[in-house]
Amino acid sequence: MGTEVEGYVKLPTFLEQGFSYLKRDVLSKRICCLCGTCAAFCDKIKIRENERKPELVEEYDTICGLCYAYCPRTFLPLSEIESRIFGAEEARKKAEEDALGIYRSGYAVRSKKEDIKGQDGGAVTSLLAYALDKSVIDCAVITTTRGDWRPITKVAKNYGELKEGAGTKYTIYPGVVGVKEAIEAGCENIGFVGLPCQIQGLRKVQTLEQPYEVGKERIKLLLGLFCMENFTEELLDFVKEKANLDLETVRKFDIKGKELLVYDEEGKVHAIALDEIKRYESEGCSICTDYTAELADIAVGSVGSEDGWSTVFARTERGEEIVEGAREEGYIEAKEIEEKGLGLIRRLGERKREESRKDY
Ligand SMILES: Cc1cc2nc3c(=O)[nH]c(=O)nc-3n(C[C@H](O)[C@H](O)[C@H](O)COP(=O)(O)OP(=O)(O)OC[C@H]3O[C@@H](n4cnc5c(N)ncnc54)[C@H](O)[C@@H]3O)c2cc1C
Numbered sequence: 001m002g003t004e005v006e007g008y009v010k011l012p013t014f015l016e017q018g019f020s021y022l023k024r025d026v027l028s029k030r031i032c033c034l035c036g037t038c039a040a041f042c043d044k045i046k047i048r049e050n051e052r053k054p055e056l057v058e059e060y061d062t063i064c065g066l067c068y069a070y071c072p073r074t075f076l077p078l079s080e081i082e083s084r085i086f087g088a089e090e091a092r093k094k095a096e097e098d099a100l101g102i103y104r105s106g107y108a109v110r111s112k113k114e115d116i117k118g119q120d121g122g123a124v125t126s127l128l129a130y131a132l133d134k135s136v137i138d139c140a141v142i143t144t145t146r147g148d149w150r151p152i153t154k155v156a157k158n159y160g161e162l163k164e165g166a167g168t169k170y171t172i173y174p175g176v177v178g179v180k181e182a183i184e185a186g187c188e189n190i191g192f193v194g195l196p197c198q199i200q201g202l203r204k205v206q207t208l209e210q211p212y213e214v215g216k217e218r219i220k221l222l223l224g225l226f227c228m229e230n231f232t233e234e235l236l237d238f239v240k241e242k243a244n245l246d247l248e249t250v251r252k253f254d255i256k257g258k259e260l261l262v263y264d265e266e267g268k269v270h271a272i273a274l275d276e277i278k279r280y281e282s283e284g285c286s287i288c289t290d291y292t293a294e295l296a297d298i299a300v301g302s303v304g305s306e307d308g309w310s311t312v313f314a315r316t317e318r319g320e321e322i323v324e325g326a327r328e329e330g331y332i333e334a335k336e337i338e339e340k341g342l343g344l345i346r347r348l349g350e351r352k353r354e355e356s357r358k359d360y
Pocket of ligand 1: 117118119120121122123124125126141142143144151165166167168169170171172173175193194195225226227228229230231300301302303304310311
């Protein structure tokens with residue numbers, strides 16, 4: 001289904017720059033987005049629980065340099081990566097002008113599976129279910145929780161496991177490490193769902209020329225989520241205090257307009273102004289310019305469609321085949337996104353580009 005990512009971006013010089021360079025150019029500048037890509041592809045790098053930065057777990061010669069090469073914050077050769085994924089120079093020019101990014105088709109999507117309780121339309125979970133059923137992937141790396149809303153990754157191999165990912169966890173987690181777990185578990189065709197920075201990291205893994213065997217050919221499908229910002233886990237402690245809630249009783253978190261909405265098990269909604277939680281925004285997000293997961297095969301968000309529906313952009317041929325196939329076989333229903341919705345996404349995307357910090 002669809003085509004594989006072809007060709008490599010040549011970047012020989014970066015492979016001499018190891019973890020000490022990552023420290024200098026990313027960690028000390030506090031622009032690490034905690035995507036987890038460095039730790040996923042190097043055994044010597046770990047991100048300990050409750051820590052917000054990668055570290056070397058043993059003294060190690062840093063010459064390998066994969067961490068520096070793969071980090072989405074060191075350098076991002078966007079036009080080269082895009083010409084390999086989307087195969088069109090003109091498309092890149094369009095994306096520069098348009099914060100929606102390059103896409104083949106856009107839809108408002110709602111799951112037709114009643115047992116999927118998605119964040120919005122349950123599009124992500126349904127599309128992954130279709131991709132699993134059609135053997136496009138044999139596992140999906142998702143972000144779930146143990147019940148307290150603190151994110152953890154899971155390698156989902158069947159429909160039941162896939163459903164555990166549904167719902168948005170608004171705190172930062174190095175989800176790409178789940179790709180390492182999937183490779184170690186023997187998955188040959190890996191699907192991944194994550195944030196724009198995580199998709200950027202994995203696109204670098206797929207496209208950069210380097211001499212090591214890291215299993216990148218097993219990464220087959222990237223689903224990206226729209227993202228204005230992400231928060232540190234202290235947000236959860238704040239919500240617990242502020243709303244006087246046990247996190248285990250929270251059914252859903254959502255951001256609407258200028259509020260974080262917390263839905264409890266009794267159906268009560270606790271609204272907290274975004275201004276009040278601004279201090280928990282992750283520092284590393286401040287330089288990000290990608291609102292709509294521009295490098296994903298399929299990008300999904302809530303903005304742009306009515307409540308209960310997800311906005312979906314099929315960006316690559318493979319992405320489009322999956323959305324179309326899922327529609328034809330009754331996994332989802334899909335309709336056109338209204339111009340008004342597209343306009344709103346565009347404005348938010350432009351705002352993210354304009355407000356991103358340029359002084360690092
Ligand atoms: C931190 C964050 C910020 C977001 N900001 C915006 C925004 O500004 N505007 C907007 O339109 N949409 C935003 N979204 C996306 C939106 O909340 C929904 O995830 C999206 O609409 C998909 O809904 P769904 O019902 O189709 O997905 P579902 O079927 O419910 O599936 C959700 C998927 O999201 C994944 N996921 C959940 N939490 C995380 C996480 N922390 N990190 C990585 N993956 C995760 C799960 O693995 C699951 O597969 C954001 C999502 C996140 C995680």
